[in-house]
Amino acid sequence: MEFDATVIQVRGLASCKTGLIHHFPHEEIPVPSTTKDVAHGKSTYQSSTWSPHYPSSMAVDGNPKTVQHADIQHNPYWVVDLGHMYSITSVEVYNKPQNKGERFRDVDILVGEHHDNHMSLCAHYVGPSHTGAHQVFDCSRVLQGRFVKITIRQREYLHMAEVKVTALV
Numbered sequence: 001m002e003f004d005a006t007v008i009q010v011r012g013l014a015s016c017k018t019g020l021i022h023h024f025p026h027e028e029i030p031v032p033s034t035t036k037d038v039a040h041g042k043s044t045y046q047s048s049t050w051s052p053h054y055p056s057s058m059a060v061d062g063n064p065k066t067v068q069h070a071d072i073q074h075n076p077y078w079v080v081d082l083g084h085m086y087s088i089t090s091v092e093v094y095n096k097p098q099n100k101g102e103r104f105r106d107v108d109i110l111v112g113e114h115h116d117n118h119m120s121l122c123a124h125y126v127g128p129s130h131t132g133a134h135q136v137f138d139c140s141r142v143l144q145g146r147f148v149k150i151t152i153r154q155r156e157y158l159h160m161a162e163v164k165v166t167a168l169v
C-alpha cells in the first residue's frame with residue numbers, strides 16, 4: 001500500500017574547533033515513506049492453545065483459512081514479535097471464517113518495545129465482531145514498537161485467522 005506522507009529524519013549540524021560544519025550521518029533528507037505488513041511469518045505466542053491444530057503462528061501464515069485459537073480463560077492474548085522496532089500505524093484482524101466471530105469483542109490492541117505492562121494502546125474495540133470479518137484498527141497515533149499484543153478483556157476464547165501489522169518502512 002502506498003503512503004503519501006514523508007518522514008523528515010532528524011538532522012544535526014555540528015561545528016568543530018576549525019569552524020568547519022559537519023553533517024551527522026543521519027542528515028535531514030526527506031525520504032519517501034511507504035507502509036507494509038511487517039507481521040507475516042514472524043515469531044508469535046499466545047496465552048494458551050486450545051488444540052495443537054491452532055498454534056499462534058496460524059495468524060501470520062498468510063492463509064485466511066488457518067486460525068490461531070487460545071483456550072477459554074480470562075484475558076486471553078496473542079503476541080507477535082516483529083523482530084525489531086517499527087513505526088506502527090494500524091493493525092488488521094481477519095476474524096475466524098468458520099463460526100463464533102462474535103467472541104472477538106472488548107479487545108485491546110497494544111504496541112510496545114517489550115511484551116509487558118507498559119505497552120501503548122493502539123486501539124480498543126468494543127465489538128462484537130462477526131464471523132469472517134476483516135477489520136482495520138488505526139492506531140490513535142504512530143506507535144513505536146517491536147511487540148503487538150491482542151487481548152480480550154473478558155473470559156473468552158481468542159481466535160483469529162490472520163493479523164497484519166502495518167508499519168512505516
Ligand SMILES: [Ca+2]
Nearest residue numbers: 058063066161
Ligand atoms: Ca492464517
